Amino acid sequence: xxxxxxxxxxxxxxxxxxxxxxxxxxxxxxxxxxxxxxxxxxxxxxxxxxxxxxxxxxxxxxxxxxxxxxxxxxxxxxxxxxxxxxxxxxxxxxxxxxxxxxxxxxxxxxxxxxxxxxxxxxxxxxxxxxxxxxxxxxxxxxxxxxxxxxxxxxxxxxxxxxxxxxxxxxxxxxxxxxxxxxxxxxxxxxxxxxxxxxxxxxxxxxxxxxxxxxxxxxxxxxxxxxxxxxxxxxxxxxxxxxxxxxxxxxxxxxxxxxxxxxx
Amino acid sequence: xxxxxxxxxxxxxxxxxxxxxxxxxxxxxxxxxxxxxxxxxxxxxxxxxxxxxxxxxxxxxxxxxxxxxxxxxxxxxxxxxxxxxxxxxxxxxxxxxxxxxxxxxxxxxxxxxxxxxxxxxxxxxxxxxxxxxxxxxxxxxxxxxxxxxxxxxxxxxxxxxxxxxxxxxxxxxxxxxxxxxxxxxxxxxxxxxxxxxxxxxxxxxxxxxxxxxxxxxxxxxxxxxxxxxxxxxxxxxxxxxxxxxxxxxxxxxxxxxxxxxxx
Numbered sequence: 240x241x242x243x244x245x246x247x248x249x250x251x252x253x254x255x256x257x258x259x260x261x262x263x264x265x266x267x268x269x270x271x272x273x274x275x276x277x278x279x280x281x282x283x284x285x286x287x288x289x290x291x292x293x294x295x296x297x298x299x300x301x302x303x304x305x306x307x308x309x310x311x312x313x314x315x316x317x318x319x320x321x322x323x324x325x326x327x328x329x330x331x332x333x334x335x336x337x338x339x340x341x342x343x344x345x346x347x348x349x350x351x352x353x354x355x356x357x358x359x360x361x362x363x364x365x366x367x368x369x370x371x372x373x374x375x376x377x378x379x380x381x382x383x384x385x386x387x388x389x390x391x392x393x394x395x396x397x398x399x400x401x402x403x404x405x406x407x408x409x410x411x412x413x414x415x416x417x418x419x420x421x422x423x424x425x426x427x428x429x430x431x432x433x434x435x436x437x438x439x440x441x442x443x444x445x446x447x448x449x450x451x452x453x454x455x456x457x458x459x460x461x462x463x464x465x466x467x468x469x470x471x472x473x474x475x476x477x478x479x480x481x482x483x484x485x486x487x488x489x490x491x492x493x494x495x496x497x498x499x500x501x502x
Numbered sequence: 503x504x505x506x507x508x509x510x511x512x513x514x515x516x517x518x519x520x521x522x523x524x525x526x527x528x529x530x531x532x533x534x535x536x537x538x539x540x541x542x543x544x545x546x547x548x549x550x551x552x553x554x555x556x557x558x559x560x561x562x563x564x565x566x567x568x569x570x571x572x573x574x575x576x577x578x579x580x581x582x583x584x585x586x587x588x589x590x591x592x593x594x595x596x597x598x599x600x601x602x603x604x605x606x607x608x609x610x611x612x613x614x615x616x617x618x619x620x621x622x623x624x625x626x627x628x629x630x631x632x633x634x635x636x637x638x639x640x641x642x643x644x645x646x647x648x649x650x651x652x653x654x655x656x657x658x659x660x661x662x663x664x665x666x667x668x669x670x671x672x673x674x675x676x677x678x679x680x681x682x683x684x685x686x687x688x689x690x691x692x693x694x695x696x697x698x699x700x701x702x703x704x705x706x707x708x709x710x711x712x713x714x715x716x717x718x719x720x721x722x723x724x725x726x727x728x729x730x731x732x733x734x735x736x737x738x739x740x741x742x743x744x745x746x747x748x749x750x751x752x753x754x755x756x757x758x759x760x761x762x763x764x765x
């Protein structure tokens with residue numbers, strides 16, 4: 240069973256980490272489009288254009304199932320991506336919204352993500368379909384803070400408090416779930432738990448999509464009990480990918496292959 | 503007199519602002535390669551490849567002189583850019599280093615910039631040629647903080663203190679000049695003045711390159727006494743360019759033309 244995983248960079252390695260835990264016996268191909276990251280500040284058209292070239296690469300490499308680990312691409316380009324590939328494909332938004340709707344008792348949730356993800360209202364729309372009200376907030380400083388390695392830093396805690404207070408002020412309802420709508424945010428879980436009200440529960444879209452893929456593949460996933468293997472591909476900065484990526488994956492990344500994608 | 507200005511995004515508008523002050527009568531063409539920013543985390547080869555397509559666009563639009571406002575492109579791709587164009591071209595590194603060497607009494611300076619600019623040691627090398635010793639420090643959080651609009655925010659002050667303290671600890675000599683090696687940093691001048699020791703003077707590479715261009719063009723610059731005009735071009739997100747860019751330019755940007763560059 241070959242599963243292709245696509246992200247704009249190495250953030251999606253938090254999704255791969257959960258996939259490896261949920262379906263350990265599969266073969267994984269991971270593409271990080273590091274030459275063109277971050278997608279979070281780009282237009283929907285540009286993102287769709289970039290994403291599709293990575294998906295074609297994953298298909299050509301034999302992926303039988305494709306996971307779009309990138310929240311921004313999932314939020315802005317899912318129809319274009321679905322139309323461009325022949326294999327089954329899943330993004331992070333729907334599983335994240337589904338998990339949040341199951342977890343919330345008050346049916347009021349908060350969503351944090353990049354500027355592009357939030358502007359798309361993709362989470363809000365998916366949650367609305369499930370009868371859940373969402374208040375969304377772009378947190379553009381959290382990604383650079385995570386990339387700086389400041390996941391337990393007082394500055395990051397202060398920034399998180401500021402963003403979450405703004406959410407609180409803009410929301411009169413009693414939200415009880417916070418959706419982490421960006422692949423970088425799982426690294427901030429311990430810090431966020433300290434900052435959030437005690438009753439607030441976190442939904443990690445990375446975990447949600449991994450469980451959804453395991454359920455969807457069912458028997459196929461169980462049969463995939465070979466030696467787990469991962470091949471890493473990046474469009475630029477393979478050294479940075481290896482260095483930073485290891486923190487996101489939770490284990491050493493030994494080899495990253497530099498690839499050129501058609502533009 | 504048509505002057506082309508190139509940057510990876512809207513940060514270079516701080517350079518255009520200084521050019522408009524130094525040579526008000528010229529016609530300006532400004533290209534922001536916003537589809538592919540930030541350059542700061544990309545490899546030299548990728549940056550050179552991207553930069554050259556913007557320079558060709560500026561030449562084709564009739565630029566008689568080209569200013570590379572992007573520190574990262576100036577630091578990593580100057581030889582490739584010089585080889586690719588027929589017009590005279592100047593980057594921000596040499597003028598910035600020259601201004602710092604003239605201003606420093608102790609001949610010890612600090613340089614702050616993006617990860618890529620600092621890793622290239624372009625400022626250190628140019629300063630060394632002028633008999634000045636440089637200690638460099640990457641400050642990757644300052645760009646997102648400026649883009650978040652937090653130019654006077656306590657969090658930004660704390661982050662600046664942390665970075666500058668690290669510089670202080672790694673430097674036993676008495677530096678008396680700080681070079682702002684990134685186009686976003688001029689917006690942090692008031693905050694940096696509060697954080698820095700009183701004797702420390704700032705070199706703004708944007709000002710330095712504008713003065714250098716005015717000197718270089720001499721008579722030509724003076725003759726260019728028509729109505730100043732600027733045309734703005736961006737490869738993506740023209741709305742964001744207009745919104746954020748106005749803060750960098752210090753005045754309203756009315757119209758930004760979306761262009762597609764060969765990749």
